[in-house]
Amino acid sequence: MVTVNAENYLPDMHIGEIRRDAAPGVRGFLFQDLLAVEELIKEETEFVCSEFIEDICTVTDNGVRIIQSKYTPKTNLDVKAITRELYYQYIKLRRYGYGGDIIPVLGFHAEAVIMPDEETAKQYLNLPTGQEKFQGNAAEIKAKVKECIEAGTKKDRENNLFASFYELEELRDFLRVYKMEEVGESIGSYRKALGEKLDTLLKTDCCPVEDTDDRQDLLIALATKLVQDRYNEPDQPADNQELLKHRKVLRKDFFAALGQALAFEPSFNIVIRSFVDEAYCELVNEQLSPDNHKRLNRLYVSTNEWVENNLDSPSGVVQLLNTVSTDSKLPSESDGPQNLRNALYICKERIMTFCHQIWKIKLNLSQDTFKECLLPGIGEYIAFSFQNHKDWSRLSIIMSSIGDSPRRKIQNVQKRVRAWNERPQKWYLRSADARGFGDYSIDVARIAPEELDVTSISPERFAVECMECIGIDVGKWATNENCADSIFSEKCKYGGKT
Structure with missing residues (x-):
């Protein structure tokens, strides 16, 4: 299965990332947690990992969705920065040798966002003229990627990677699969809608919480807590492989926990x-x-x-x-x-x-x-x-x-x-x-x-x-x-x- 391969490649994706110290429930992170819950609702999801590769990484049976979350209802998004960051992750995972689908996603609630075309995207990347693409075998390419991403500022790391590995056809592939998924509702409405979806999926014959609204509120509160607990616990592993195991939320475990909450006294x-x-x-x-x-x-x-x-x-x-x-x-x-x-x-x-x-x-x-x-x-x-x-x-x-x-x-x-x-x-x-x-x-x-x-x-x-x-x-x-x-x-x- 591709998911086994994904778990082999994902730990290296954390190299060069600043330790992500999310505060659960802040406006942006609450929206992020709700996006993670929606990913877990999808049948094709095997597991979700928050605060590891970008805001959310979803692994399915045939690929990976790398998701950046933005909740800025009163301001415009910095599409340039977002596109650079997602393309950076896309190149890394490809150069590490991952062969499954890679879907970069912007999940947002903000003012209108326009997808960049090819020329705009190239301007975003700030490519140097006359730069030759790095050539080498798989091990040498992997070593070069790590060299590019382990030092310097975030912008430096991105520029180093783009300069060494940019390919026009690959940029075109990226733009073909790049998704901008808007959540038009406010956080409150979005939270309520997800509670309704969870309730529909988890219908049980006997539940201590009989009122529908109360049960749905309970489900979405528990769902977001299950996601938050994985990335917000203190003393998390320093080793990237162990950190991935610690952070990921398996869909089957997620729904088992929610089902247990419905079957017993919350x-x-x-x-x-x-x-x-x-x-x-x-x-x-x-x-x-x-x-x-x-x-x-x-x-x-x-x-x-x-x-x-x-x-x-x-x-x-x-x-x-x-x-x-x-x-x-x-x-x-x-x-x-x-x-x-x-x-x-x-x-x-x-x-x-x-x-x-x-x-x-x-x-x-x-x-x-x-x-x-x-x-x-x-x-x-x-x-x-x-x-x-x-x-x-x-x-x-x-x-x-x-x-x-x-x-x-x-x-x-x-x-x-x-x-x-x-x-x-x-x-x-x-x-x-x-x-x-x-x-x-x-x-x-x-x-x-x-x-x-x-x-x-x-x-x-x-x-x-x-x-x-x-x-x-x-x-x-x-x-x-x-x-x-x-x-x-x-x-x-x-x-x-x-």
């Missing part, structure tokens, strides 16, 4: 990660500054890391539900996995809003990680303290949106919080109809608009911050708010309401 953290993924997908097209785009990417990654490490137990689920829910009754740790999982799905939108709230606050504070300002050791809810950023409150809870019936929902939360050992001094609870101060000792849903005297704050008093100053709706993420003068201040600029 872990809590995979369910929650699917919500975090969707929350992030809603924001990827927001017009953030370059620095805040990077921060949001890191916040998203670190949130999923924290979820994976802390919320895969009944106590972790209850901690999250206590943080975001405004319902009068929540399941306890002893109520069983199915009840806890159902409660998570009921609170899905609130969990996503929680992510948006904490991410926006952290962007305003120029923070990069979910754990910064998080208070460890408080298990009843997810507690934060922003005192180092001029917040008067020592202990705060970042909740969700209160929606309709604010008095009733505040009363629901208050009844729950009164029983906690360490009660928050401030609730960050998005609501235009509830702001001011309450008292844990009084079982009422009245929030009074009072002037704050920080020195007189008692353990029984708490504040409700309406979050009206912090924009998380569409189009609001480009605005940087001053938290010290708004949600951290001693007086709400909107005044109080009863």
